Amino acid sequence: MSSTQASSVLRLGILGGANIARQFTRDVRPSERVRVVAVASRSDDNAKAFAEANGIATWFGSYDALLASPDIDAVYIPLPNSLHAEWAIKAADHGKHILCEKPLALDRDEAARMFDAADRNGVMLLEAFPYYFQPQTTAMMTLIGEGAIGDVRAIQASFGFTVGNPGANIRMKPELGGGALLDAGSYPLSLVRLVMGCAPQRVEAIATWADSAVDISLMTTLIYADGRRAQVSCSMDAANHRYATIIGTQGTIDTEYLNHTSAQHAGDEYGYLPSQLRVRRGIPNSVPFELIESDTGSGFLFAAERFAHMVATRDAAAIEYYAQVSLDNAATLAAVIESARSERPVTL
Missing domain, CATH: 3.40.50.720 (NAD(P)-binding Rossmann-like Domain)
Structure with missing residues (x-):
């Protein structure tokens, strides 16, 4: 050192x-x-x-x-x-x-x-992943860990946008690892992995393909060995959207899981916005959602400082945890794109 x-x-x-x-x-x-x-x-x-x-x-x-x-x-x-x-x-x-x-x-x-x-x-x-290290994500995982919504049974998560300058954009180039799944879908898939705690057993996916042969949009279902399910959608041909619903046996969590957040609804210096996190602690829809407040800021800054702390303290346990998450993410991404291309389910 x-x-x-x-x-x-x-x-x-x-x-x-x-x-x-x-x-x-x-x-x-x-x-x-x-x-x-x-x-x-x-x-x-x-x-x-x-x-x-x-x-x-x-x-x-x-x-x-x-x-x-x-x-x-x-x-x-x-x-x-x-x-x-x-x-x-x-x-x-x-x-x-x-x-x-x-x-x-x-x-x-x-x-x-x-x-x-x-x-x-x-x-x-x-x-x-900048949103990993947002205080809001910590708050979300604390709610789940404390049993605020019971046992997680299903997740629906999405992220998409319209790609700019498609003729030259690297997101449209297969040889550079382009496509909606790797660029946008990696976010909701990573959120699903954080919440579920493991990789799925099987995936089924369908995609729409661009002329350059990358996936311009994709949807997938993740099936877990214990019967849990997740659905993920991603796109590069739609209005910007980023949202997830986590469904438990005793409640529900909604989140936008943004990379960068602000306490301001308008006028932030860099255009950052508030990121919604709300929880319904109960089964009936008559139970109101509770808005969860968290500190805000750049996910780049949160991630860089967390990384620096891991390095300074030699936090091997944290690195090992995130390494397993990343290995599961990579395996799931590969299985999903294989399923979309083959038009059949793929087992991890």
């Missing part, structure tokens, strides 16, 4: 200059636990331009050069989905901790190789 890590300030380098990297850098800037100190791109000019535009002190003209720097403790990977495994493994082999954008991997084998590399090199790897 470097002296910087020991002082609880994690020096973070970013691989790539995508728009999400700009937002991440901006939102993490107020942190006293994490400092973005460097960025790398595939050319000197692009890296320098990103660094200057985003107040980053150091830039590198290649990803390998950033990984070789002794002044960086960890990396954030916002690269296209198809590149996550390659660069996470290289980062681990350079002794860097890794905060990797979702979806972590294209299938379970790829995810397993990433975690094996992290274990082999004594570093920590975390999948960066």
Whole structure:
């Protein structure tokens, strides 16, 4: 552990200059636990331009050069989905901790190789779903753990939007891991995994395919060994929507599970909005829903600071928990897309 890590300030380098990297850098800037100190791109000019535009002190003209720097403790990977495994493994082999954008991997084998590399090199790897680390998600899981809605029997979850500039957007390119499932569907599927506590036994999916051969929309049913069910929908050809209903034997939870939240209903500096979380503690529909209030803020900031804490404290139990979640997510995503392509149920 470097002296910087020991002082609880994690020096973070970013691989790539995508728009999400700009937002991440901006939102993490107020942190006293994490400092973005460097960025790398595939050319000197692009890296320098990103660094200057985003107040980053150091830039590198290649990803390998950033990984070789002794002044960086960890990396954030916002690269296209198809590149996550390659660069996470290289980062681990350079002794860097890794905060990797979702979806972590294209299938379970790829995810397993990433975690094996992290274990082999004594570093920590975390999948960066921003909403995971929102206080609202903690409140939701506390309600479920306390039995506020009894035993969870079913979940319905969705996320979708209209993809911009489809002719050039990486979300429409199969060779870069595009498609509605990996980009949007990974969110509701990950929420289902958090709540259900395990991967499903079987999945059944149907998709609509774009001309580029990626799924432009998809719906799937997840069947669990104990009889529980979940339904997930995702799309890149619809109005923005993000919602989940968790159905228990003694009540119901509704949530928007947003990545970034605000206490303001309008006028937030970055356009963030309140994220609804409400619970009905009872069986009849005459029982009113109770609105649950939580602290708000950027999910990027919450995730980065949680990651920094895990690294500083060597919280192996937390990393192990999220690793199993990510492995289950990767296996489920692969099974769902296989089911959609084959038009038949797939067993995990």
